[in-house]
Amino acid sequence: xxxxxxxxxxxxxxxxxxxxxxxxxxxxxxxxxxxxxxxxxxxxxxxxxxxxxxxxxxxxxxxxxxxxxxxxxxxxxxxxxxxxxxxxxxxxxxxxxxxxxxxxxxxxxxxxxxxxxxxxxxxxxxxxxxxxxxxxxxxxxxxxxxxxxxxxxxxxxxxxxxxxxxxxxxxxxxxxxxxxxxxxxxxxxxxxxxxxxxxxxxxxxxxxxxxxxxx
Amino acid sequence: xxxxxxxxxxxxxxxxxxxxxxxxxxxxxxxxxxxxxxxxxxxxxxxxxxxxxxxxxxxxxxxxxxxxxxxxxxxxxxxxxxxxxxxxxxxxxxxxxxxxxxxxxxxxxxxxxxxxxxxxxxxxxxxxxxxxxxxxxxxxxxxxxxxxxxxxxxxxxxxxxxxxxxxxxxxxxxxxxxxxxxxxxxxxxxxxxxxxxxxxxxxxxxxxxxxxxxxxxxxxxxxxxxxxxxxxxxxxxxxxxxxxxxxxxxxxxxxxxxxxxxxxxxxxxxxxxxxxxxxxxxxxxxxxxxxxxxxxxxx
Numbered sequence: 001x002x003x004x005x006x007x008x009x010x011x012x013x014x015x016x017x018x019x020x021x022x023x024x025x026x027x028x029x030x031x032x033x034x035x036x037x038x039x040x041x042x043x044x045x046x047x048x049x050x051x052x053x054x055x056x057x058x059x060x061x062x063x064x065x066x067x068x069x070x071x072x073x074x075x076x077x078x079x080x081x082x083x084x085x086x087x088x089x090x091x092x093x094x095x096x097x098x099x100x101x102x103x104x105x106x107x108x109x110x111x112x113x114x115x116x117x118x119x120x121x122x123x124x125x126x127x128x129x130x131x132x133x134x135x136x137x138x139x140x141x142x143x144x145x146x147x148x149x150x151x152x153x154x155x156x157x158x159x160x161x162x163x164x165x166x167x168x169x170x171x172x173x174x175x176x177x178x179x180x181x182x183x184x185x186x187x188x189x190x191x192x193x194x195x196x197x198x199x200x201x202x203x204x205x206x207x208x209x210x211x212x213x214x215x
Numbered sequence: 216x217x218x219x220x221x222x223x224x225x226x227x228x229x230x231x232x233x234x235x236x237x238x239x240x241x242x243x244x245x246x247x248x249x250x251x252x253x254x255x256x257x258x259x260x261x262x263x264x265x266x267x268x269x270x271x272x273x274x275x276x277x278x279x280x281x282x283x284x285x286x287x288x289x290x291x292x293x294x295x296x297x298x299x300x301x302x303x304x305x306x307x308x309x310x311x312x313x314x315x316x317x318x319x320x321x322x323x324x325x326x327x328x329x330x331x332x333x334x335x336x337x338x339x340x341x342x343x344x345x346x347x348x349x350x351x352x353x354x355x356x357x358x359x360x361x362x363x364x365x366x367x368x369x370x371x372x373x374x375x376x377x378x379x380x381x382x383x384x385x386x387x388x389x390x391x392x393x394x395x396x397x398x399x400x401x402x403x404x405x406x407x408x409x410x411x412x413x414x415x416x417x418x419x420x421x422x423x424x425x426x427x428x429x430x431x432x433x434x435x436x437x438x439x440x441x442x443x444x445x446x447x448x449x450x451x452x453x454x455x456x457x458x459x460x461x462x463x464x465x466x467x468x469x470x471x472x473x474x475x476x477x478x479x480x481x482x483x484x485x486x487x488x489x490x491x492x493x494x495x496x497x498x499x500x501x502x503x504x505x506x507x508x509x510x511x512x513x514x
Binding site for chain 1: 229232233235236238239240242243244246247259262263265266295298300302305338340341392393394395397440442443448449450457
């Protein structure tokens with residue numbers, strides 16, 4: 001098993017909400033909308049079909065949910081760890097850092113302020129959709145072999161809720177500051193005074209086998 | 216281009232924003248590569264920065280920022296040249312920077328010593344771009360006296376030997392996919408030979424067709440997934456630089472004969488979207504009006 005560092009961008013939330021997410025865990029949309037779900041329902045939701053919809057048809061009407069957008073009912077939680085993409089035109093591989101995708105999600109392409117949460121998820125190098133505690137490494141083509149235009153997002157998918165002990169901190173990203181930075185051809189920086197460190201976090205390096213996100 | 220893209224359902228505001236973001240991040244990573252001491256990380260930064268600038272340059276075409284696009288393609292080319300990738304030639308071509316491209320070609324045209332077998336180490340397909348670019352630059356009508364002089368000095372022989380060696384290396388991997396759309400190497404070799412030895416409209420159109428057809432197939436397939444298409448979540452760019460560079464190369468040549476490839480594209484059996492995107496990009500490259508027929512219309 002590998003303990004994988006991942007980043008989760010959430011936009012349009014304030015510091016209080018960020019604190020609450022670290023105290024209670026980051027829920028999937030299904031739990032967030034309903035408040036909770038029955039334990040018995042979880043295995044029914046954790047299916048390959050739903051995982052495929054989560055990756056490739058996220059905002060599409062879902063006939064199994066009365067044609068409401070699938071995203072309202074997803075039991076999964078997207079995070080990113082960056083990815084390596086083959087670029088055949090130059091016969092090389094491109095390393096895409098995790099923060100790029102996380103920042104894009106946190107700020108909706110630099111239009112709203114947001115937070116990037118630093119999380120640690122458990123992965124095992126195989127498909128483990130039915131196991132709530134384990135995450136799915138969708139970015140790994142040797143595990144998820146089907147083509148997806150979203151594969152370069154470097155997704156690691158958590159399930160139902162990311163527990164507080166697995167969330168290290170949240171970094172604030174101002175959309176306007178980030179956009180101004182890239183206009184000046186420099187990378188956006190986080191404001192350290194607005195960083196939130198989670199007191200409930202348990203450092204997984206106390207165990208072993210931590211793999212950092214691509215930087 | 217903007218009007219066309221709205222018709223196709225692209226979110227132009229998103230494209231504009233993506234252009235700025237990719238440009239800024241790409242430029243920042245190229246700067247970071249200069250300061251980075253670790254060669255492996257330096258390579259990663261250069262590659263990532265160049266990739267961002269390539270996307271930004273392509274986005275710039277979509278939003279009618281042709282000059283910005285050329286500037287970005289040129290910066291991108293410099294990065295690929297630093298990475299020793301002849302793909303830089305295609306980027307300079309789109310940046311309309313023939314001088315830099317020719318200088319780079321003259322420095323890299325001769326492959327390293329055969330005994331080192333460098334072309335087998337993942338670099339062989341890169342010579343597709345060198346061969347194509349060199350073939351387009353070769354004048355078809357040569358000065359016989361000049362050639363005889365070069366033949367006496369052995370220069371011409373050396374040039375032919377180099378060319379033959381590159382062609383033979385590429386033929387050894389004829390079916391290998393090259394570029395974003397995975398176009399087999401053999402089509403680059405065929406087009407290069409046409410540009411070198413059979414430079415006439417019919418032959419050029421025939422050799423160019425596989426590139427346009429594969430692009431068209433990609434566009435048609437992408438359009439079937441409308442949500443991905445509108446959000447530009449595609450495995451290639453709508454004005455894919457790999458294709459646009461090859462088409463522009465052919466167009467540059469044909470224009471010397473007063474032939475417009477943009478017009479000839481009407482004869483290819485391809486989708487309206489593919490044709491419109493390629494024609495729009497070619498028109499922007501030459502600063503031509505959006506719709507030439509209306510430019511001459513009278514009230």
